[in-house]
Amino acid sequence: MFLSDFRKEFYDVIVNQFKYLVLINCGANLDLLETLQPDEDTVFYVCDTHRPIDIVNVYNDTQVKLLIKQDDDLGVPAYDDLFRDEEVKNSEDSGNESEGSEPSEKRRRFDEAALERRIDRRRQHREWEERRREILFEYEQYEYHGTSVCICSYLRLALYQHWSLYESMCNSSYTYSNLKLWSIQGLKRLQEFLADMGLPLKEVRQKFNSMDISLKENLQEMIEESATKFGMKDIRMQTFSVHFGFKNKFLASDVVYSAASLLENLEKDNGNENFIEALDSLSRSNPDKLQQGLELAKQQLRAIHQTVASCICTNLVISQGPFLYCYLQEGTPDVKIYSKPICLKLLCKHLLKCFVRSTKNKRCKVLPLVIAAPMDLQKGTVIVIGIPPETESSDKKNFFGKAFEKAAESTSSRTLHDHFDTSIIELKTEDRSKFLDALISLLT
Incomplete structure (x- = not known):
């Protein structure tokens, strides 16, 4: 417009x-x-x-x-450098009018000091006007943008602009599930996918920023063309991006990954401090904190997909009738990160997506998933999360919040419903079996 x-x-x-x-x-x-x-x-x-x-x-x-x-x-610029009070203007205007009128006897008799004061005021006004013009010119001479957010196309590859393409493909839910990278056959398909694109392994294994510029220019089109052949028709989508200066470009998903990983950082395990750090990462003046969050997010994504591979290859996901169930026992690699709700829910979503593509059981493909993991060993608690089925026809409404509440009430299970997301609860470890039985009975 x-x-x-x-x-x-x-x-x-x-x-x-x-x-x-x-x-x-x-x-x-x-x-x-x-x-x-x-x-x-x-x-x-x-x-x-x-x-x-x-x-x-x-x-x-x-x-x-x-x-x-x-x-x-x-x-x-300061207000006083740009605007003057009306009283000052009026007094100067009246001075101008009196000078333009026919001098009277009374005017002839006014003392030289008053005349000098008026001349001085006019000189000061001219100097102020000149200074104002200079200030405005300096302020307005350059057109620019503040922190700008724009719409752009992106690849459904987690953190790929801050990682290597290979690592991103191996740790993104979209490519991991579609290529079935938990299996040897899936890893072979990844090699075929890269070969079809014509990208040298040396390029895809180094950091994205270090890739050959000529390859990056048409990278999205190259990947999209090959991805379609491998059943990944929507690998390219629209998103928002933001620039912090010339070097730092972040997609909306990058910021989400970074803030979430800082929020659940186990190195400090202090909710208040982690919240402040996550908040700091959103500031334009603190890109280093955002980068720190991205490194933590990479560690989490690696751990999540290793856990997904372990759960599928060892058949830890089982059908309980009305839903699928997976329990991560103490001693599972990286199990501590799943004591946090965001990370566990991310695992839950990735695991269900991959399980649906790995199973031949048609009924299991349309079931929701409940996952439990150790939360606090000293208190003897587990964290439980439920998510809706991974189907296109599913309306994605999550009914587990109310179901968890009723199952706990009917069995007098000791639970803590302390999350804004009601499908996440804390449960006493020894109450897990009876709670699970009640949930099965309730949803059957």
Whole structure:
């Protein structure tokens, strides 16, 4: 939309119907009051990365509400450098008028000190105006964007821009499940997939940033073309990305992985500290913290897919009638990370997706999954999570929250329903068997 279209739309449609307007990706660098001349009770909410922000928008907080991050450095000049009080202006104007009128006897008699004060005020005003022009020129001379978020296409490969393509393919749920990478046959299919793309192993095994630029230019198209042949028709999708400077580009999923891994970081195992660190990672001024979270996320993804392979190859996923069930015993590699709900739920989703592709039992393909893992050995508790079936026809509604509650109530099992997600509970280890029996009976 052009500015003329925006102005026409405002006068023809909006002005008589709405008093509160939200402007997204436009309006910040325009003097909205001068451009649109709205009524005094019209209020604009502006969410826009165009910079610099017009000074009238900055200092008129009655009609213009800017939606910006607290740590954004706008570099806006001080109010007193840009605006002068009306009283000062009026006094100077009256001085100008008196000078232009015919001098009277009274005017001839005013003392030289008063004349000097008026001349000094006019000189100061000229200097202020000159300084104001310089400040505005310096502020407005460069057009730029703040922290910009844009839509882009991406590959359904976890953290691939911060990893190697090979590692990402081996640890992404989409490729791991579709190529069945827990098996020897699946690893062979991965080699065939890479060969079909024509990518040298040397390139795919090194960090993405170090890959040959000529390969990266058409990488998404190359992967998409080959992926279609291997049954992965939707490996390329749309997402949001953000740039922090020139080097740091992050996809929305990158930020989610990073924040989640920091939130459940076992190195500190302090909920409050981990929350603050996860929050810090979202700040533009702290890209190192975001990178730290990405490294933790890589470790988690490796552990998750190793566990998935172990569960499938050792038949740990069993059918309990109305649902599938998997219990991770103490001593399972990396079992400690599954004492945290986000990580365990990620494992649960990846495991179900892979199990559905590995089993020949048609009934099992449409069952939900319940998974349990040790939570606190000293307290003798396990964490239990349930997720809906992995089918296209499934409405993805999760009924386990209420089912867990009723199963615990009917067996007097000692549970703690302490999560916003009601399909996640904590359960006393010795109550696990009777709780499970009640859940089977309830859902049969």
